[in-house]
Amino acid sequence: MKPNVAVVVFPGSNCEQDVVYALRREGADADYAWHRDESLGGADAVVLPGGFAHGDYLRTGAIARFSPVMTSVTEMADRGAPVLGICNGFQILTEAGLVPGALRRNEGLRFLCMWTDLEVVDTDTTATRACRTGQTLRIPINHYEGNFTPPPRRSGAEARPRRSGAEARPRRSGAEARIVLRYLENPNGSWNGAAGVANDAGNVVGMMPHPERASESWLGSEDGRLVLSSLVESCKLAALA
């Protein structure tokens, strides 16, 4: 089985080709989807790649999350399909309420483009199942807004409305941020050094580091392959289930 992985292109995305290349290398039938697409066809998984979707106006990811394709992305997330947001894709997932929390400007107000070492904290997700707990992954970051902030602890039913298609629904509230990957040295002030977080179910993962940029030895690291192969493996397991 060759899992079908959709890589969504927003106006301003700029990592989609690298992601498709790297996913194909892991045995996926990866292809592009346009942000205006109403349907993702028969995709088994979806990746929101990095870039500057819709110019990052207002806030990073704030406008992209209203793109028509996000209705399908939300449906896939809700039915447990693997969804991965990388960098700007992570920002879009937080704005859409598919993973908890928010990403704001880096501590120190620096745009960071550097290699980072990440500790795998949680292997029970669709993006880390091929990893070992405690394993160190060397994967680069490239962002200005990667300072992860968890959702405020809420006692009651206060919830932010989340748009899904034409409907407004309550945003998932009360969710604790589940850290999947943690920086060994915190570069941006992120809460608890969070580099990647998951939703409660572990099928939706957002991460600031770019696994596709660590997918060939000549790039300096192949550790990102473990993230992308986790996604591909998750599709295969879902097909068997």
Add this chain to the structure above:
Amino acid sequence: MTSSNGSRVKAVARIDVMLKPGISDVQGQVVERSLPAMGWENVSGVRVGKHLELLVEGASLDALKEQVEQMCERFLANTVIESYTVTVEPVEA
């Protein structure tokens, strides 16, 4: 949206979006650290936010304010980290 006498009101909505208290405001901190260098030594609590203005038209100021607050909840502010205030003021049509 028309009131009983058929009149409609046009208003300017002014929106301030700020990081919530307790969320560290790195921009505000940098501004605060810069002010003493220019001779202003007596400043603290600097916070930097966003100001938006838009024109809206509807049946009543109350209805318009509520509508703009919904815009903030769903789009103009990220209520995970930001809070907002809205004022609406009638303008000549």
